Amino acid sequence: MRWIRYTVAGSTAYGILEDQTITQVSGDPFDGYETTSTKHALSDVKIELPLVPKTFYAVGFNYPEHVREIAAKQGVEPKLPTQPDVGYRANNSLIAHNETIVIPKVATEKVQYEGELVVVIGKQAKHLSEADALSCVLGYTIGNDMSERTWQASDRTLWRAKNTDTFAPMGPWIETDVELDKLETIVRRNGKEDIRFKTNAMLFGVERYISTISQVCTLYPGDVIWMGTDGSSPNLVDGDIIDIEITGIGTLSNPIKLET
Numbered sequence: 001m002r003w004i005r006y007t008v009a010g011s012t013a014y015g016i017l018e019d020q021t022i023t024q025v026s027g028d029p030f031d032g033y034e035t036t037s038t039k040h041a042l043s044d045v046k047i048e049l050p051l052v053p054k055t056f057y058a059v060g061f062n063y064p065e066h067v068r069e070i071a072a073k074q075g076v077e078p079k080l081p082t083q084p085d086v087g088y089r090a091n092n093s094l095i096a097h098n099e100t101i102v103i104p105k106v107a108t109e110k111v112q113y114e115g116e117l118v119v120v121i122g123k124q125a126k127h128l129s130e131a132d133a134l135s136c137v138l139g140y141t142i143g144n145d146m147s148e149r150t151w152q153a154s155d156r157t158l159w160r161a162k163n164t165d166t167f168a169p170m171g172p173w174i175e176t177d178v179e180l181d182k183l184e185t186i187v188r189r190n191g192k193e194d195i196r197f198k199t200n201a202m203l204f205g206v207e208r209y210i211s212t213i214s215q216v217c218t219l220y221p222g223d224v225i226w227m228g229t230d231g232s233s234p235n236l237v238d239g240d241i242i243d244i245e246i247t248g249i250g251t252l253s254n255p256i257k258l259e260t
Contacts, residue, residue: 070232093165
């Protein structure tokens with residue numbers, strides 16, 4: 001099932017997307033719903049954020065090649081994490097599919113994308129084992145963890161580097177029917193492929209992270225976990241368009257604009 005949150009004629013609702021047609025629902029995928037007779041063409045609506053998370057978890061250094069490339073750029077030996085590393089992001093940074101990423105005028109030229117799988121929690125959970133971890137998952141969407149690398153190197157909390165307004169595009173919808181091992185992530189800049197990697201080739205997988213978080217933090221419906229990225233990005237400039245595709249889920253697309 002593919003859940004989409006959208007606005008049409010000034011009204012925002014959830015719907016179920018099949019092919020290019022949305023069937024509107026009364027309610028939502030977290031607290032229950034009923035289908036209605038109202039339908040919309042996908043092309044006739046504005047796609048909104050698929051949800052506004054209660055807690056916005058983010059994973060760091062979860063792909064070996066990403067760790068190696070960052071280390072190479074810093075001129076140091078790569079050190080692969082030995083345990084899951086969990087951080088947080090701010091909701092002010094979230095924007096929807098097709099909305100504009102704005103690079104602040106005070107940023108340096110080192111602004112880069114990070115294409116990520118996003119886990120959407122559907123049920124309250126605590127103390128989950130890895131074997132039971134996926135039982136709380138509603139589905140998956142796509143994130144772009146935009147990063148200002150100069151700030152990232154200097155700001156201990158990453159408050160600017162990754163939480164600047166518009167720096168967390170997410171969407172375009174939530175896909176519930178996902179086989180993690182079959183997913184592939186492809187990032188295109190201005191229509192040209194920059195990077196491609198197996199989405200589930202993580203140091204620590206979705207099950208490990210959910211289990212780790214749930215030992216100390218209650219997971220709630222509508223929480224999200226961004227699962228990290230592989231490879232590295234070029235510096236982005238005004239006018240770039242970034243498309244992040246995860247096969248079986250969809251494509252998240254956002255243009256880049258330099259603040260004037």
